[in-house]
Amino acid sequence: MPELPDLEVAKHTLTRRATNRTIEEVELFDPVTLRRPVAEAFQYELQGRKIQEIQRYGKFLILLFEPPARLYINFMLVGHLAFQPPSDRIMKSTGFRLRLSGNIDLRYHDGRRMGKIYLLLNDEPTSLIPTYDEQGPDALDPELTLETFRSRIRKFNAQIKRVLKNQRFIAGIGNAYANEILYKAHINPFRKRSTLTPTEIDALYTATKAVLKNAITTITTLSGNNLRFKIRDFLQVHGKSGQPCPRCKTKLSTVKSGLDLAYFCRKCQV
Numbered sequence: 001m002p003e004l005p006d007l008e009v010a011k012h013t014l015t016r017r018a019t020n021r022t023i024e025e026v027e028l029f030d031p032v033t034l035r036r037p038v039a040e041a042f043q044y045e046l047q048g049r050k051i052q053e054i055q056r057y058g059k060f061l062i063l064l065f066e067p068p069a070r071l072y073i074n075f076m077l078v079g080h081l082a083f084q085p086p087s088d089r090i091m092k093s094t095g096f097r098l099r100l101s102g103n104i105d106l107r108y109h110d111g112r113r114m115g116k117i118y119l120l121l122n123d124e125p126t127s128l129i130p131t132y133d134e135q136g137p138d139a140l141d142p143e144l145t146l147e148t149f150r151s152r153i154r155k156f157n158a159q160i161k162r163v164l165k166n167q168r169f170i171a172g173i174g175n176a177y178a179n180e181i182l183y184k185a186h187i188n189p190f191r192k193r194s195t196l197t198p199t200e201i202d203a204l205y206t207a208t209k210a211v212l213k214n215a216i217t218t219i220t221t222l223s224g225n226n227l228r229f230k231i232r233d234f235l236q237v238h239g240k241s242g243q244p245c246p247r248c249k250t251k252l253s254t255v256k257s258g259l260d261l262a263y264f265c266r267k268c269q270v
Ligand SMILES: [Zn+2]
Pocket: 245, 246, 247, 248, 249, 250, 265, 266, 267, 268, 269
């Protein structure tokens, strides 16, 4: 699932390559991921609008148009966007395509059809998007200070990895980056939040900001001018089953937890 760093880089790429282009044609191939409005309105309403700005909040990417409308995309497991020549074959996974001025398609693909897409017109409120308004501050919001982080985390008592992934606590972190942040902070993913010392909470805050920022820098370099939604090879522990811990060389552990896999080092994450 794309997480904050993937989407932040995608935001910058889209800003460079898609803003100020007009949507000349809209084709919706698979209405399953479209939560709002109905298919006919989606095509009719988007056509002719200009892409004005790209934003991101948590795990939502937001396209802003002129005349005013906003498209919110929550990519879930495998959803992603791609720039393609209009002549490219339409795939089974293609959800919709926006043919942009300058003869380029911006296409949404989703092989699992789990993404969620919402088009809001004029000043329709985000309360029309389930759970959107319940999100906590974006994990990279400068206003998420250490003080705020400390006071917010007190309200969550689950295992610390679940807390990090809870979008109501802070928004943007999923399984991959929760694994990375906990590794950086030397904290075992299965600890209960209430057992963490103030020093560990502070380390978690520092690790959160550092891991996300470093990932953005790395993904920016690796993706160049292309839209890439899931570059994960450079991560330290996520997906590295059985490999040695980069710090202490102990074999990394993988434990299934709900639908997710926790990757961690039993020796240096206590
Ligand atoms: Zn280790």
